[in-house]
Amino acid sequence: VIHGKELVEPIVIKLGGSVITIKEKPYTVNHDAIKRLSKIIFTNYSAGKRLVLVHGGGSFGHTAVSEISQRKGILDVIDVAFVQYKMLELATIITKAFIDEGIPVTLYPGHVLCRKSADCNFELLYEDLENGLVPMTYGDIVYGDRGYAIISGDDLAFWISSALGARKIYFVTSKPGVLDKEGQIIRRVTNIDQVSDLGIKGYDVTGGMKKKVHAALEYSSNHDVEIRILDIDGLEKVLGGGEAGSIIVDSQKRLVNRGRRK
Numbered sequence: 001v002i003h004g005k006e007l008v009e010p011i012v013i014k015l016g017g018s019v020i021t022i023k024e025k026p027y028t029v030n031h032d033a034i035k036r037l038s039k040i041i042f043t044n045y046s047a048g049k050r051l052v053l054v055h056g057g058g059s060f061g062h063t064a065v066s067e068i069s070q071r072k073g074i075l076d077v078i079d080v081a082f083v084q085y086k087m088l089e090l091a092t093i094i095t096k097a098f099i100d101e102g103i104p105v106t107l108y109p110g111h112v113l114c115r116k117s118a119d120c121n122f123e124l125l126y127e128d129l130e131n132g133l134v135p136m137t138y139g140d141i142v143y144g145d146r147g148y149a150i151i152s153g154d155d156l157a158f159w160i161s162s163a164l165g166a167r168k169i170y171f172v173t174s175k176p177g178v179l180d181k182e183g184q185i186i187r188r189v190t191n192i193d194q195v196s197d198l199g200i201k202g203y204d205v206t207g208g209m210k211k212k213v214h215a216a217l218e219y220s221s222n223h224d225v226e227i228r229i230l231d232i233d234g235l236e237k238v239l240g241g242g243e244a245g246s247i248i249v250d251s252q253k254r255l256v257n258r259g260r261r262k
């Protein structure tokens with residue numbers, strides 16, 4: 001927690017690449033989804049919620065990285081610059097749509113906040129929140145002395161939540177939650193074995209639903225936080241005080257806490 005004080009319950013919302021872009025179509029934005037999200041986010045921002053936004057790479061970042069690695073094997077400085085540029089292009093389209101709706105978004109490229117994969121500074125996001133702005137960042141790529149590293153938006157969402165003391169993290173995906181083999185939403189995911197990784201469309205260089213749930217379980221095991229995986233409808237419901245999506249909570253969590261209590 002920055003400055004040793006906690007903000008009024010910031011909520012971190014990760015907008016999945018499969019939601020904001022058309023994953024099967026290279027470099028194609030999903031304008032309808034972005035419009036819907038902008039309305040929901042504006043409503044909740046206006047109601048006084050403090051929001052931090054993170055978005056994914058979808059058919060911009062993932063396409064760029066996959067195409068280049070298939071062609072050349074390894075990404076060089078010019079390729080990293082290109083991927084950063086494509087992500088910035090996607091981010092500015094979303095930023096414009098959100099500002100048009102009345103959301104005071106301030107955009108921070110992921111490669112500006114994090115120099116290596118976990119070496120980040122979120123001080124500016126904190127200041128923005130204090131001043132009533134809505135900071136937004138995104139999954140990105142960085143280049144350092146050991147070559148390139150992809151920074152996933154999911155990781156950013158957890159790192160930011162930890163730094164700002166967020167109590168709620170919502171992952172907006174193209175699915176209404178974590179689904180079982182029958183396609184039903186698993187309301188409470190407490191164990192990675194509940195998750196199968198079926199039906200990933202298009203490229204995903206950072207790893208799909210299973211990886212997301214895995215990271216969420218780990219984060220929940222030592223943070224007091226509500227993590228949900230849901231779709232746009234679910235986001236609207238949950239921000240409005242309703243119930244939706246899958247809650248991800250490590251089954252060991254309670255035991256660990258109980259064990260520590262004296």
Ligand code: IP8
Pocket residue numbers: 017055056057058061062065083087138139140141150151152153154205206
């Ligand atoms: O979609 C990945 O972000 P994610 C960003 O959140 C790039 O995993 C550059 C592929």
